[in-house]
Amino acid sequence: MQITEICVIGGSGFVGRHLCRQLAAKGYRVRVPTRDRERAKALTVLPTVDVLVADVHDPAALAAVVKGCDAVINLVGVLHDARGPHGFGGAHIELARNIVAACRAANVRRLLQMSALAAASGAPSAYLRSKGEAERIVLNAGLDVTVFRPSVIFGPDDNFLNLFAGLASMLPVLALASPGARFQPVYVDDVAAAFVHALTEPGTCGRSYDLCGPRCYTLRELVAYACKTAGHDRPIIGLNRGLSYVQAWAMELLPVKLMTRDNLRSMEIDSVCDCAFPFGIKPQALEAVAPAWLATRTPRARYDQLRGRAGR
DSSP states (O other): OOOOOEEEETTTTTTHHHHHHHHHHTOOOEEEEEEEEGGGGTTTSSSSSSEEOOOSSSHHHHHHHHHHSSEEEEOOSSOOOOSGGGGGGIIIIIHHHHHHHHHHHHOOOOEEEEEEEOOOOOOSSHHHHHHHHHHHHHHHSSSSSEEEEEEEEOTTTTHHHHHHHHHHHSSSSSEEEEEEEEEOEEEEHHHHHHHHHHHOGGGGTTTTEEESSOOEHHHHHHHHHHHHHOOOOEEEEEHHHHHHHHHHHHHTSSSSOOOOOOHHHHTTBOOOOOOGGGGGGOOOOHHHTTTTGGGGSSHHHHHHHHHHHHHO
């Protein structure tokens, strides 16, 4: 399977930045469409990555950025619903349909799709149902499609462990919804490596791969670990189902949504898997890599950084 030029939709996001770096290191030419070039500035220094200003929710603009590519990778995902193209229906379902149409028009056969563990039409949350519908669309498109279904993804610039570490630096106590929800977090570079490996492997076409790290945790355990490693060990009050619902409802009213009722419904299903990580990749353990960035948030580390800047 000869592939030289790839369009990475969602390439300026968390997983996208790591994936684009790995693709560039392999010598692939990469196109990254984005509405905000500033958001993708970290990619502009990569010699084989071309950042294009384009709205991928516009079918004509999408067709233009896909034309001439050998493969398309769709990483777009949103955790909170909204009206229009940036809600579950637009970002997951309609975009998947438009990508399939753009690939067909440009005669691009290879498509890799980011989904989510437990995505299915009968899932309890709208997020998982929309991800499941997007899977159905791409796998029935008649293209050479591979789908990846990760558990929660962690890394240096994630909005998961870093979020809780940040909250712990500001709050004396953390009230935690769904503390018993189970996850099997997977390192972002391992997820990116799976995409790169599958790209040119014909045997992966028509298949879905669950991506999980080596260990399962409850949400309470993950939050406690992130807080302690960042130097802000805090008491955690686990909320019952009713109070979790109330907290999520209240947080939906905030300008920045940290939690929604649909997020709670997603956590009703354990985000874990019992399969081996594909392609012989050994997934990194959380404890082996997370201290490299979480420990820099400790008061002592910040003090040392300030001293270093002052030349002391």
